[in-house]
Amino acid sequence: MMEERVEIRLSGSGGQGLILAGIILAEAAILDGKNAVQSQSYGPEARGGASRAEVVISNDEIDYPKVTKPQVILALTNEALNKFKDNLAPDGIIIIDSSVKKADTPYKIVQLPIIETARDRIGRSMVANIVAVGVITALTKVVSREAVERAILKRVPKGTEELNKKALYAGYELVNQLT
Structure with missing residues (x-):
C-alpha cells in the first residue's frame, strides 16, 4: 500500500x-x-472526550503536515467513525473496533475486536492502542514490523515491553485471521 504519501487518522x-x-x-x-x-x-475533556492523532508518512519531503484525505482511518468509538467516515481517500480503508456499529459508507471497512483482544487476550485494555498499531501495520505494510517493534520498545513505559510486544503480535494475528 505504500504510496509516496500515506495519511493515517487514529480516532x-x-x-x-x-x-x-x-x-x-x-x-x-x-x-x-x-x-x-x-x-x-x-x-x-481529555480522558473520555474525543481524541485524534494523525500521521503523515512519505518517501519524499512532507510539504504539508496535515492529514487531508487519509488512506487509513482507525475508529475505536461510534463518535469517531461518524465524525471521520466520509473523509477518506478513494482507495482508503476504515478500521473499526468490533464494539463500533458499522456505518453506511462506500469505503472498505475492516471490523476487528481490538479492544476485546487487549482486554481478554492480553489482560489489559490499556494496550488496545498497540493492538491497533499491529492491525494497521499488518493491513497496510506502511512501516516494517521490525521498525514498529523497535519504536514500541523505545516508547512504552519500562517494565511493560513484553506486554506491549504481545499486544502488537495480537494485532498481527487479528489481521492474519481475516485471510
Whole structure:
C-alpha cells in the first residue's frame, strides 16, 4: 500500500492511547528511513472526550503536515467513525473496533475486536492502542514490523515491553485471521 504519501487518522476517545500509537507509527516510519509528521488533538475533556492523532508518512519531503484525505482511518468509538467516515481517500480503508456499529459508507471497512483482544487476550485494555498499531501495520505494510517493534520498545513505559510486544503480535494475528 505504500504510496509516496500515506495519511493515517487514529480516532477514538481520550485515554485510549491513540496519541502514543501515532507517535509510534511516525517513529517506525523514521526508523524505516521515511519522513513522518505526527499531530494530535483532544476534545475539551481529555480522558473520555474525543481524541485524534494523525500521521503523515512519505518517501519524499512532507510539504504539508496535515492529514487531508487519509488512506487509513482507525475508529475505536461510534463518535469517531461518524465524525471521520466520509473523509477518506478513494482507495482508503476504515478500521473499526468490533464494539463500533458499522456505518453506511462506500469505503472498505475492516471490523476487528481490538479492544476485546487487549482486554481478554492480553489482560489489559490499556494496550488496545498497540493492538491497533499491529492491525494497521499488518493491513497496510506502511512501516516494517521490525521498525514498529523497535519504536514500541523505545516508547512504552519500562517494565511493560513484553506486554506491549504481545499486544502488537495480537494485532498481527487479528489481521492474519481475516485471510
